[in-house]
Amino acid sequence: MILVTINRSIYFAFQSFWRNIWLSLATIFIISLTFMSINFLVIINAISDSAIDAVKERVDVSIYFKQDVRESKIAEIKSHLETIPQVKEIIYISPDANLDEFRERRKDDSVIQEVLNELEGNPLGATLIVRAKELNNYPEILEAIDNPAYADLIEKKGYDDHQKAIANINTITDNVKKGAMVVTIMFIIIAVLIVFNTVRIAIFTHRKEVGIMKLVGATNGFIRSPFILENVFSGAIACGIAIGVIYFILSMIQPHLANFFAGVEFDLIAYFNSNFILIFGSQLVGIILLNIISSSLAIGKYLKV
Amino acid sequence: MIHLLNITKKFDSKTVALKDVSLHIEPGEFVSIVGQSGSGKTTIARIIIAEIKPNNGKVVIGGWDITNIKSGQIPQLRRQIGVVFQDFKLLSKKTVFENVAFALQVSGVSKSRINKIVPQVLKIVDLGDKVDRYPQQLSGGEKQRVAIARSLIHRPKILLADEPTGNLDAINSKEIIDLLLKINEFGTTVVLVTHDKEVVNSLKKRVVTIDEGVITQDQKVGKYVI
Numbered sequence: 001m002i003l004v005t006i007n008r009s010i011y012f013a014f015q016s017f018w019r020n021i022w023l024s025l026a027t028i029f030i031i032s033l034t035f036m037s038i039n040f041l042v043i044i045n046a047i048s049d050s051a052i053d054a055v056k057e058r059v060d061v062s063i064y065f066k067q068d069v070r071e072s073k074i075a076e077i078k079s080h081l082e083t084i085p086q087v088k089e090i091i092y093i094s095p096d097a098n099l100d101e102f103r104e105r106r107k108d109d110s111v112i113q114e115v116l117n118e119l120e121g122n123p124l125g126a127t128l129i130v131r132a133k134e135l136n137n138y139p140e141i142l143e144a145i146d147n148p149a150y151a152d153l154i155e156k157k158g159y160d161d162h163q164k165a166i167a168n169i170n171t172i173t174d175n176v177k178k179g180a181m182v183v184t185i186m187f188i189i190i191a192v193l194i195v196f197n198t199v200r201i202a203i204f205t206h207r208k209e210v211g212i213m214k215l216v217g218a219t220n221g222f223i224r225s226p227f228i229l230e231n232v233f234s235g236a237i238a239c240g241i242a243i244g245v246i247y248f249i250l251s252m253i254q255p256h257l258a259n260f261f262a263g264v265e266f267d268l269i270a271y272f273n274s275n276f277i278l279i280f281g282s283q284l285v286g287i288i289l290l291n292i293i294s295s296s297l298a299i300g301k302y303l304k305v
Numbered sequence: 306m307i308h309l310l311n312i313t314k315k316f317d318s319k320t321v322a323l324k325d326v327s328l329h330i331e332p333g334e335f336v337s338i339v340g341q342s343g344s345g346k347t348t349i350a351r352i353i354i355a356e357i358k359p360n361n362g363k364v365v366i367g368g369w370d371i372t373n374i375k376s377g378q379i380p381q382l383r384r385q386i387g388v389v390f391q392d393f394k395l396l397s398k399k400t401v402f403e404n405v406a407f408a409l410q411v412s413g414v415s416k417s418r419i420n421k422i423v424p425q426v427l428k429i430v431d432l433g434d435k436v437d438r439y440p441q442q443l444s445g446g447e448k449q450r451v452a453i454a455r456s457l458i459h460r461p462k463i464l465l466a467d468e469p470t471g472n473l474d475a476i477n478s479k480e481i482i483d484l485l486l487k488i489n490e491f492g493t494t495v496v497l498v499t500h501d502k503e504v505v506n507s508l509k510k511r512v513v514t515i516d517e518g519v520i521t522q523d524q525k526v527g528k529y530v531i
Contacts, residue, residue: 004413004414004415004416008410008413208394208396209396212394212396212407213407214379214380215354215383215394216383216408216412216455216458216459217380217381217382217383217384217459218380218411218412219377219380219411220376220377223411
């Protein structure tokens with residue numbers, strides 16, 4: 001009997017969906033727009049997070065040692081710095097590697113090249129590049145490097161913190177997120193009203209049927225379920241449309257993003273693929289819950305027979 | 306079968322529809338409840354099908370105390386009471402067959418059983434040849450017979466008819482009353498709520514007269530006396 005009731009509810013829901021096709025299409029359109037605006041917010045989030053991560057990756061402290069500091073001493077300092085919990089990694093660059101890199105960087109500068117050729121030996125010392133786990137760990141690391149015992153060994157320290165760049169990115173993305181949030185909330189409110197009123201109109205047009213169903217012994221659940229299911233169909237179709245559109249947009253913008261994030265691995269499609277269930281599943285569950293609540297509220301009025 | 310004990314129903318502080326009404330209807334009886342408009346007879350019908358609850362008193366239907374029936378139990382009650390109204394309450398976009406089948410569909414009855422029962426009931430009300438017609442293609446009497454067929458589909462022990470002849474001419478009214486009598490002969494308790502004097506006088510059955518929310522007469526073989 002339960003199976004028969006479920007089948008009949010699904011049948012009535014489909015029947016009502018087709019008989020009110022324009023209303024159904026309008027509902028699907030609005031819910032699709034809501035899904036798209038929510039996913040636009042997800043895209044903005046993913047891009048801004050990656051942009052910030054990319055900049056963060058470039059923040060480090062470079063310790064330039066004097067030319068005559070022995071490698072064993074540098075290794076000792078490196079070992080000491082590695083004991084600091086906030087340190088993520090330390091890269092050692094030998095004097096030769098530094099010189100090669102410098103030559104390569106200034107290969108078009110003939111004067112520099114000439115000077116280097118005339119010099120006997122390597123004028124550059126070794127370098128340690130220290131990266132912190134978090135941006136706010138750098139002051140502690142810098143304090144540790146400022147140890148008086150190292151003062152005579154260090155030529156200079158370089159700390160390019162990119163804080164300004166990160167702050168700018170944060171400001172821009174925060175503003176975009178706020179804008180997207182406002183649009184999303186607007187669409188959610190519109191979707192709630194549309195879904196709510198769609199159900200109300202559907203139930204209003206079926207009020208005689210609802211009354212007769214009650215009189216002949218239909219349970220409230222049986223009366224409600226086709227209306228709820230009908231809106232769940234609309235939500236599922238809208239979700240499917242939104243997924244199609246979002247993936248189409250992703251495929252269009254991905255090449256541009258790849259250029260923008262040159263050198264940083266960032267694949268928005270892969271991001272959506274790996275979070276597919278979380279992103280779209282939660283949205284689908286949300287719209288189904290919304291349908292159930294609004295349908296239940298709207299139909300309650302006509303069930304008191 | 307139906308026991309109303311000291312029922313009082315107020316719709317607001319000034320409108321008292323029923324005042325301390327007690328009514329007992331035995332199984333298999335045919336009872337007409339008569340009275341003028343606003344006398345309270347339809348309120349009794351609405352209380353019997355649990356559409357409204359009384360403010361005071363007790364309602365027992367077939368041994369079931371429904372005075373404070375929970376909303377979840379109402380469908381179960383309504384499958385035991387067939388109801389017929391003056392305005393037929395048929396679905397215009399459904400055929401005769403579908404209108405009757407609808408009552409079974411909402412109860413979760415299988416399609417094969419629906420296909421078996423519905424033609425049988427339509428035959429009882431003499432509409433076996435009009436199963437594919439829509440309500441607008443039927444006469445008033447035929448519409449009411451569809452409504453009666455629908456009310457009988459659950460094989461109820463009680464059939465409650467609220468002004469079933471109100472929209473019908475004399476010939477159709479007689480057909481409907483004859484049908485109700487036939488249903489009563491099969492053992493179904495019939496409660497006829499009406500203000501149709503001729504119908505009541507022709508029945509020669511029990512008549513309960515209600516006036517301003519009070520039962521003023523209860524005759525075993527009665528007449529319309531207002």
